[in-house]
Amino acid sequence: MRAKKLITLMILFSAFSIAQNSEIRIKELYSPNYPIITFRVMIETGSINDPKGKEGLNALTILMLAQGGTKELTYKEVQEKLYPWAARINYQFDKEVSVIIGEVHRDHIEKFYKIFSDLILNPRFDEGDFKRNKDLLLNYIKATIRTGNDEELGKQALVSFIYEGHPYQSPEFGTVQGLNNITLEDVKEFYKRYFTQGNIVFGIAGGYPKSLIQRIKKDFSKLPPGKPEQVELPEPKRINGLEFLLIEKETRSTAISFGFPIPINRSHKDFYALMIANSYFGEHRTFNGILMQKIRGQRGLNYGDYSYIEHFVQDGGSTFPVPNIPRRHQYFSVWIRPVENKNRHFVLRQAIRELEILVKNGLSKEDFESTREFLLNYSKLWVQTLNRRLGYMMDSDWYGIEYFIDKIQKELPKLTVEDVNNAIKKYLNFENIKIVAVTKDANSYMQDLVSNKPSPISYVSPVSQSILDEDKIIQEYKLNAKLENFRIVPVDEIFEK
CATH class of the missing domain: 3.30.830.10 (Metalloenzyme, LuxS/M16 peptidase-like)
Known part of the structure; x- marks a missing residue:
């Protein structure tokens, strides 16, 4: 009987934990008279989540969303829609979090939000976009970091040097061999694993309609519930001299x-x-x-x-x-x-x-x-x-x-x-x-x-x-x-x- 009660309590606790991580978190900065609306979607995934031998998978996945298409629109069609609104979609990827950023004047908020949310919730995962974005990352390593920017090369190499044998060792933009090993299926699986409700914070700022908050909650509830386990970080190796x-x-x-x-x-x-x-x-x-x-x-x-x-x-x-x-x-x-x-x-x-x-x-x-x-x-x-x-x-x-x-x-x-x-x-x-x-x-x-x-x-x-x-x-x-x-x-x- 006691064992049954214990199991029941464990199930209830587990269900409670999932519920706690099931609704997307929203961070609001409301300013009714501010005409520019900003979205910052923070995903708690970074290069520390890249599988060994596929360094750059997180970066490539973020690019496939922020610089890709939706189920309804190709990447080119997305850009054509954004241009007359003077809207922009940007991205960042780092060791532990990645961010997809959108900015638009509130005159176009409805149409922009539809595209912005679709890029995250209904990505196209087009083969052509995959090749273009992979080439972008490879060229960043070969043509920008190695060839044209010694300062950035030194700073990035220092981080990898400091964190040898640590999850931070892999650069956030990946490695040449790692990127070459990644397939489009890898990107889809990474997206499926890490784009969950409990793993995302949706930030919004400006003079947005307050009704948009409920729409965001409803739309992002389509993502799977829960949150992946956080990567444990060991202490960095001791430096001797x-x-x-x-x-x-x-x-x-x-x-x-x-x-x-x-x-x-x-x-x-x-x-x-x-x-x-x-x-x-x-x-x-x-x-x-x-x-x-x-x-x-x-x-x-x-x-x-x-x-x-x-x-x-x-x-x-x-x-x-x-x-x-x-x-x-x-x-x-x-x-x-x-x-x-x-x-x-x-x-x-x-x-x-x-x-x-x-x-x-x-x-x-x-x-x-x-x-x-x-x-x-x-x-x-x-x-x-x-x-x-x-x-x-x-x-x-x-x-x-x-x-x-x-x-x-x-x-x-x-x-x-x-x-x-x-x-x-x-x-x-x-x-x-x-x-x-x-x-x-x-x-x-x-x-x-x-x-x-x-x-x-x-x-x-x-x-x-x-x-x-x-x-x-x-x-x-x-x-x-x-x-x-x-x-x-x-x-x-x-x-x-």
């Missing part, structure tokens, strides 16, 4: 990225102390950061130098991060934009030395207060549009926190300079780092680094004596680079498999 990945490429300049995992994200209170430290050290695309001031501002060695405490993708031509790329595991990184090959040794020394100074000395009270004030105001600019604000709201729910921008306003005023400096010492380091460089004659660079030979630089224009004096220290700064911690890989092998 300075570990190097040198990507051999015929290039006139060297792109450098380095970093290491950190065990916190936006849901942890220490994240907000690190935000201040990071902004002081290398705020993206500003001259506030020490790295930017020292490497570009004082010495003119490259275009920019920045640091990050979470994965960062710039939103178009802005200086702000795109929303909807949340990750449970985050990492600290430094992005050194291309420097002349003759200065690559000096600049790496300088960047790591500046990191050591930050870890050992922290921020002064004055620097802490000015950086905090800047961040309190700058963060408000991240949500200038309802589209971006909606994205940040959805991310906040994903992390299980209050609205991120409000949380910044709440947490930063409570911090002291001691809080920030303690967080720096706890989470940042200058000794155990993974370093990626895209460069010519990688073997020569390796020998220079291992031997710790002096790396003096020269200037076209005069600089102050104080800079020249500091240069003498930097050019001799010892990097603990050991031969056994180097890998040299030809560029054509990166993201091949």
